[in-house]
Amino acid sequence: MEHDKKYLFTSERLGFRNWELADIDKMHEINSDEKVMEFFPGIPTKEQTTEFIGRMKKQFDDKGFCYFAVDKLETNEFIGFIGLCEQTYEAEFTPCIDIGWRITSSEWNKGFATEGAKKCLQYALNELKLENIYSVTPKINTKSERIMVKIGLEKQYEFEHPLLTNNERLRTCVLYKTETQAELF
Numbered sequence: 035m036e037h038d039k040k041y042l043f044t045s046e047r048l049g050f051r052n053w054e055l056a057d058i059d060k061m062h063e064i065n066s067d068e069k070v071m072e073f074f075p076g077i078p079t080k081e082q083t084t085e086f087i088g089r090m091k092k093q094f095d096d097k098g099f100c101y102f103a104v105d106k107l108e109t110n111e112f113i114g115f116i117g118l119c120e121q122t123y124e125a126e127f128t129p130c131i132d133i134g135w136r137i138t139s140s141e142w143n144k145g146f147a148t149e150g151a152k153k154c155l156q157y158a159l160n161e162l163k164l165e166n167i168y169s170v171t172p173k174i175n176t177k178s179e180r181i182m183v184k185i186g187l188e189k190q191y192e193f194e195h196p197l198l199t200n201n202e203r204l205r206t207c208v209l210y211k212t213e214t215q216a217e218l219f
């Protein structure tokens with residue numbers, strides 16, 4: 035298919051790719067939407083968004099994955115990110131690789147995040163041969179937790195996020211993880 039050249043992989047309606055300079059302005063717009071950032075401690079500046087995209091590009095080059103830039107295949111329009119990212123903050127389960135998502139609010143409630151996350155998880159397990167994928171969200175972000183359940187992750191426990199200790203509303207987070215493999219005795 036024509037799409038295949040531009041994208042690392044595709045799902046039925048979405049294409050997953052490395053970041054381009056042209057994404058900075060669009061991602062900044064998404065990050066400036068209070069609805070999108072409801073469960074984050076603040077609205078990122080343009081510099082922070084530029085820095086984030088730089089980090090994602092570097093991780094893609096070094097490791098072959100990142101929170102991928104996501105386009106709608108129908109229009110080639112950039113709609114946000116879904117993908118995999120290394121996490122190194124201090125916690126019992128880190129360092130680890132997590133799966134995460136952020137989509138422009140005009141494209142919510144079409145099932146895009148779940149469709150994309152499922153595909154990214156398959157890519158992580160089958161192509162990248164990663165063993166355990168984690169996912170974290172504030173307990174009050176039930177939409178995000180619902181995606182974790184829908185893609186088949188298993189709840190581990192709740193914990194106080196070390197980067198959110200001063201934020202009473204957000205600090206209690208849920209941890210999900212890919213199913214534990216049956217162990218051989």
Ligand SMILES: CC(C)(COP(=O)(O)OP(=O)(O)OC[C@H]1O[C@@H](n2cnc3c(N)ncnc32)[C@H](O)[C@@H]1OP(=O)(O)O)[C@@H](O)C(=O)NCCC(=O)NCCS
Nearest residue numbers: 070135136137142143144145146147148170171177178180
């Ligand atoms: C969380 C977020 C990614 C969800 O995106 P989304 O694409 O709307 O999520 P989903 O894939 O779960 O789809 C939502 C609904 O679309 C509906 N839907 C409509 N058409 C659909 C289709 N073709 N296929 C599947 N579902 C469809 C479903 O009913 C689904 O709701 P459900 O939970 O009852 O199944 C989005 O709200 C977001 O970007 N939020 C801000 C960032 C954020 O909080 N990120 C997480 C930080 S930890």
